[in-house]
Amino acid sequence: xxxxxxxxxRDICQRGTSLTIQCQVDSQVxxxxxxxxxxxxxxxxxxxxxxxxxxxxESGFVIDKFPISRPNLTFSTLTVSNMSPxxxxxxxxxxxxxxxxxxxxxxRLTVL
Amino acid sequence: GENVEQHPSTLSVQEGDSAVIKCTYSxxxxxYFPWYKQELGKRPQLIIDIRSNxxxxxxxxxxxxxxxxxxxxxxxxxxxxxxxxxxxxxxASNAGGTSxxxxxxxxGTILTVHP
Numbered sequence: 001x002x003x004x005x006x007x008x009x010r011d012i013c014q015r016g017t018s019l020t021i022q023c024q025v026d027s028q029v030x031x032x033x034x035x036x037x038x039x040x041x042x043x044x045x046x047x048x049x050x051x052x053x054x055x056x057x058e059s060g061f062v063i064d065k066f067p068i069s070r071p072n073l074t075f076s077t078l079t080v081s082n083m084s085p086x087x088x089x090x091x092x093x094x095x096x097x098x099x100x101x102x103x104x105x106x107x108r109l110t111v112l
Numbered sequence: 113g114e115n116v117e118q119h120p121s122t123l124s125v126q127e128g129d130s131a132v133i134k135c136t137y138s139x140x141x142x143x144y145f146p147w148y149k150q151e152l153g154k155r156p157q158l159i160i161d162i163r164s165n166x167x168x169x170x171x172x173x174x175x176x177x178x179x180x181x182x183x184x185x186x187x188x189x190x191x192x193x194x195x196x197x198x199x200x201x202x203x204a205s206n207a208g209g210t211s212x213x214x215x216x217x218x219x220g221t222i223l224t225v226h227p
Contacts, residue, residue: 041219042217043201058214100161103155
C-alpha cells in the first residue's frame with residue numbers, strides 16, 4: 001500500500017487563526033480524501049480532494065471553512081480556517097487504491 | 113445518503129474467546145464493506161474487507177460475513193488475544209458508483225481482551 005505522511009503531526013492553535021495540514025503520498029493516486037475524527041468519535045468525511053479542480057464537500061462542510069488544494073497526484077492540503085475550540089479533532093487524509101482506502105497518520109489539532 | 117449503525121459500542125472478552133461486531137447499512141447501492149482497527153493514538157488500519165458478490169471472507173483469526181438482503185455485515189474474531197484490544201470501525205461505500213471511494217463509518221466498537 002502507499003506510504004502516506006502528514007504534517008504537522010500535532011499543533012495547538014489559538015482561536016481565530018488558521019492551520020494548513022499537508023498530506024504527501026509516495027505514489028500517484030487518483031482519489032484522496034480528508035476526514036475528521038472528533039475526540040472519542042468515528043471518522044467523518046470532509047471532502048474529496050480532486051486533482052486540478054475544486055474539492056467536493058460533504059454536507060455540513062464548506063469551502064470557506066475547509067479550503068483544500070490538490071496540485072498534483074501525490075499531494076494535498078487541508079486548511080482549517082478561523083478556528084474555534086469545536087475544531088479540535090484529528091484530521092486524516094486517505095488515499096484509495098482500487099476499492100481499498102488507506103489513512104495517513106493524522107494531525108491532532110487542539111484549539112484554545 | 114448512506115447510514116451505518118454499529119453494535120455493540122463496547123465489548124469485553126476473555127483471552128481465547130470469540131468476539132463479534134455487527135453493522136447495518138441503509139443504502140442498497142453500497143457494495144464494499146471494509147473493517148478498520150484503530151489502536152490508541154494511531155491511524156485506522158484496514159484489516160479485512162468484503163465485496164457484495166461474496167458472502168464470507170476469512171483471514172486467519174478474523175472473518176467477515178455479509179447479508180445483502182438484510183443489509184448487515186459482521187466481523188468475527190476468534191481466539192482473541194490482548195493485542196486485539198482496539199477500536200474497530202465498520203464502513204460502507206458504493207465502490208465504482210457516483211460515490212466512489214467515499215466511506216461512511218459506523219460509530220466504532222471498543223474491544224477489550226482481558227488476559
